[in-house]
Amino acid sequence: DLNHGHTIVVPQKHLAGYFVEFVKTKKTLQKLGALQPFNQVTDLPIKDWKVTLTEVLLDHPMFDVVISSHPVQVIITFNTTKGNLEGVKKHIVDTITRVVTKANFTTVYPKNKEPEVKKEEVENDETKKVEGEETENKEEVKVEVKIPEKKKPEEKTEEVKEDEKPADVRPFRECEFILIQVGKPSKLIEEVQQFISGEFLTTKLEVLDKSIEYHEQHFSDMDMVGQNAYASLCAAKEKLETFNTQKNDRIHFMSIEMESEECLNSVYEKMAEVLDCRKHHQEMRYKIAEKFEKYLSVVLETVKKNEIIDISSGLTESLDISGAEFLSIAKLLQEQGKVVILQLCSKTLIVDLEFLRKMADEVGKFCAYTTSESYSTAIKNQTRALTLHKVSLRMGFKLNEDDAKSTLLLKILQDYCGLVELPRWRLKPEDEQFIYVVQEKLEKLVVSLDTFYSEKKPSNFVVMEKSYKFIYPVAKEVLPGVVSSAAKYGRPLLVTADGAVFQIGCVQTVVKTLNWAGDNREIVVQTKCYLPDLKTEPVNDETEFYVKEYTWNIFCLYTDMIEKVLKQRDLIYLESGDVPNDF
Missing domain, CATH: 3.30.310.200 (TATA-Binding Protein)
Structure with a gap:
């Protein structure tokens, strides 16, 4: 059994990194100092589980990458003591909307259960078929009507323990949300609970309806991209409507002061309860063939060593598994929050999560370099531009235009981390072709x-x-x-x-x-x-x-x-x- 879970923590901005840092160091908010927009602890022991906790802001560049693992549960931390009730409501609604609309449709895989095909249904179906069929070959009809004896599920019934009977386990639910009020209890928490118990997703659903109507008015002109966009809107609406009917079972409120390790016990209890429920209803997802069990650590070590792996590069040939099997194991590790799988056009990349986080942080810290060269007329302040060599110095990673790994990393930094590649003026053929800027750091121009x-x-x-x-x-x-x-x-x-x-x-x-x-x-x-x-x-x-x-x-x-x-x-x-x- 794979008793590994992944829980994502989405805090308000002023609480960024606080929850996971408290789990790791047990330091209170006043002692933490600078907070981190992305924070993670792996294989945290919680009862019978090893849980990876990933804390990331809703508008962080890594959020889309992390949430693509389709977590079983999401913790939303907020603080009502400052009186910003509308900000808390917005944070909760935005987080739930984004997670629910991005989640996969899931279903139940019953535990130790025979396929639901009743003998009476088969007999009735075959009887109708024989009555409506005129044939002279009676022996052939008899063979067709004959029903094989159903195996008695005695052995499987014995395997189910009393405390594991479906009647004793919560009904299956999709991704659940634990809403945690951090700090001293506030009267406003009751208002938040009343807000969530109402139709708090109505505005989001109305906006989706209007956009769906826009597509339906242009059905005759819709291309494949438009059809996919329309389908994603319909799916998002269905997911939100389903969540609306289940919200009382999928949203849990807590209030903890974060002063000692004991205050986390109630959170751990709820986390373990959700994980146990999911495992009971989707037991198949928590088992792996013995052949591949040893490859979990091998694949993880390979990804951490290479940092970026193109699944079509042939790197997996050195292992005793195919590329498809390597990718399947990587998807399992992604669900555990240890690697990420990125799509760059037709390329499928497996990237070490810690490496990607470090690269994203470095891009965010880019500072200006003093230079007298005129690289591009498209930007005002030339000191905001970096050559590939200077980008390498900042990133602590040797980038080379002719290197496959460098090319992939540059593409990831551009598509996911905010780096912009611009063509530059060249005076000599050997001059570099491009400069790199962080767009949000560019100054305003006289011409807007x-x-x-x-x-x-x-x-x-x-x-x-x-x-x-x-x-x-x-x-x-x-x-x-x-x-x-x-x-x-x-x-x-x-x-x-x-x-x-x-x-x-x-x-x-x-x-x-x-x-x-x-x-x-x-x-x-x-x-x-x-x-x-x-x-x-x-x-x-x-x-x-x-x-x-x-x-x-x-x-x-x-x-x-x-x-x-x-x-x-x-x-x-x-x-x-x-x-x-x-x-």
């Missing part, structure tokens, strides 16, 4: 993105626009992933912390964020091309069609990049916009 972005549709222009909204906080590193991909196809004219402007031929595209610090985060892409309204001999209806088609093709290039980044992170987005239906 609003100069290029049109709120209202201007005359003499073909304009196409689409927006992607999110119903919960998402990492700020989503935008850099889009900008870095877009810079490979269009010339960047301007890059700021809020977005970028690109030029391909006579078509200009703006990719920017709106309300990123508020509740309705949004990424907008707008593409436009000049086309005079005046119809003259060189500008006719045919010209208009070709300009629109040309603009449409470039517009789709950028929307595809946005949707690729969102799909890799498995984010649910609400789509709207002004696009033509002729293509």
